[in-house]
Amino acid sequence: MGYPFTAADVAFLRSPAGAAAAAEVDLLPLTPATHLADVSAARRVAGERAAAVVETVLLRRKAAAKLPDPGGWLFTADALQQATPWPVAVARAQRLTGRAVHDVTCSVGVDLAAAAEVAEIAVGSDVDAVRLAMARGNVAGVTFLRADALRPVSRDTVVLADPARRDSAGRRRWRPADFAPPLDDLAAAYSGRDLAVKCAPGVDPADVPWAGELELVSLDGSVREACLWTGSLATAARRATVLRSDAAPWTITDADDDTCPVTPVGEWIVDPDGAVVRAGLVRHYAARHGLSQVDEHIAYLTGPTPPPGVRAFRVLEHGKYAEKTLRAALARLDVGRVEILVRGLDVDPNALRPRLKPRGSQEASVVLTRIGRTPTAIICRAERT
Known part of the structure; x- marks a missing residue:
């Protein structure tokens, strides 16, 4: 608190x-x-x-981990915890360029500050008087008023909302009622309006049928949030936006080509960014980069050349997974430090690692997955492409 x-x-x-x-x-x-x-x-x-x-x-x-220059800003602990990282806020705000924007849950103003830089007009409101007072000092050139997010006080504006999460402990799937105010209530209050609602990445599209677009956003390899877009703001059903501190941002949507074969393991294994996986756009990503799937139900991709700027895995050898066989292979390859990635198998990497008894001088990554019905181990060397 x-x-x-x-x-x-x-x-x-x-x-x-x-x-x-x-x-x-x-x-x-x-x-x-x-x-x-x-x-x-x-x-x-x-x-x-x-x-x-x-x-x-x-x-x-x-x-300082979220904002480029937080000096002079005021926060509460809860408001800072929920605040959007600045690169994510800026990326979302770009889609609001030139519009009149009303942030109806402005809190201390992080999302509002990003929107205000590109919006024609920016308005912020919140029901919490203390956070609103903080926002007034944090963000210049904005009109502020105290208001309940579920009682519209503006017209002809894009509505930006960031409802609070009621309880995040152990939650993988979020339902509309898990937010305050509830997502469905927000959608009903602003029916017919262009709406952008930030929420947790565990929201299932089936639970928010009113959302025209579900966007998953990652920053430096970590999936940070989802955003629900309605009206003219929704330009695809599903979108993944990938932001990195050391590279240009990029997006992929369900409108992209998804022609992607299933082939045997090739020279490289590629584990797509989490935003791509959560948005259900693995095939689209594979098609963009000339990759294929190792199994149609598994998100690992393979091919002769990995995409530029990613951490990919050069395949050393692979075969049917058995713990004894894998332990012998690692010993033969002189592996002493091993990274274990698992998808599609019920294997705990932390429990498996000590049983493999790696004692060599080399590093390796082991991808454990299922190809068809066959549990498969792929021993690789991780490289930045």
């Missing part, structure tokens, strides 16, 4: 005295080992607002 900020805390933090206090507290290490000394120092600087200042400094440090 974090520190419970109040409107008075926000007013202080936005004042010159609050800014000066935060700058001075930011010079402290703020580690568990220095906690008592740091708290005493913060109290001398900020008095009764010390807890709010310390929390703000700590949250800004954490925010």
